[in-house]
Amino acid sequence: MHLYIAYKNYSSWSLRPWIAMKMASIEFEETVLPFYHSNALDKLAERYQIPAQVPVLVEDNTIIWDSLAIMETLAEQYPDRNLWPQESGLRVLARCAAAEMHSGFMTLRSTCPMNCRKQKRLTDEKLALIEGDLIRLAELWEHFDRANKPEGDFLCGKFGIVDAMYAPVMWRIVGYGLDVSPAFSKWATAMQALPAMQEWLAAAQDEEWTIEAYEAYGEDV
Incomplete structure (x- = not known):
């Protein structure tokens, strides 16, 4: 099994299946x-x-070229790894949130590209642009807080596909000094502490490549 990815510092879509596979x-x-x-x-x-x-x-001979499709396939191949929650209602919530990330949050993505190596800040004008996406993230985290789920630090208790889908959002929120909600901050702290995430960060910091177009977003702190 071979995973082709791009820059660990910048490639949000690469991080998603990579960390899911590591955690599983x-x-x-x-x-x-x-x-x-x-x-x-x-x-x-x-x-x-x-x-x-x-x-x-x-x-x-199987080629899968989409993050969510990769993780869905792995969930089928490795049912014992519980990449989706076992309880049906929680699984529906996780799938809806994962799909929303897959197709949504376009303003947040375009305004705050993932950059693991840097701390940035946004102008008030840019902050106003992403306010709706930050509010929506807080609402999603409220859904998971109200859900009947096992104990654990992640959205469904145990780490799963939905956490992997939002992993790059964690870097965006942390990297640009943004505020979502206390529940999101608790989850983000747990995500950063994962050995797999620390492995990804160390590799991103060691990369020799720089993309100036990405570095131009936000002001360095």
Whole structure:
């Protein structure tokens, strides 16, 4: 099983299946494709006739080129890892929240690109743009707080796909010094403390690549 990803400092979509697989103890090899600095991603896309996007999971003759599709497939292959909650109502909530992240929060994404290495701050004008997305995050966390779920620090108690889907949001909120809610802050602290997340951060800090277009967002703290 081989996972193709991009820059660990910047690639939010790469982080999602990567940390899900790490947390589920699913063994895989990985290759970083620095698409701003080489044509390796274009070659991979041409080889498999897929969009030139990451992540891509290759297992034997199966090619999966979407983060959520990768994690859904892994949940089917490894049912004992409980990547989705076992209780049906909680599983529905987790799936809805994961799908909302997959297609939503566009203003937050475009205003605050993931940058694990930097602490940034936004102007009041930029903060006003993302206010609706921050409010929506707080509402989602209220849904999970009210849910009947097992004990644990994550959205469904135990770490799962929904946490992986929001992992890059954690870096956006923390990295740009944003405030969502006490429940979100508690979850973000638990996410940062994960050994897998610390492994990702260390690799991001060691990367030699810089993308100036991403670095231009926000003011350095």
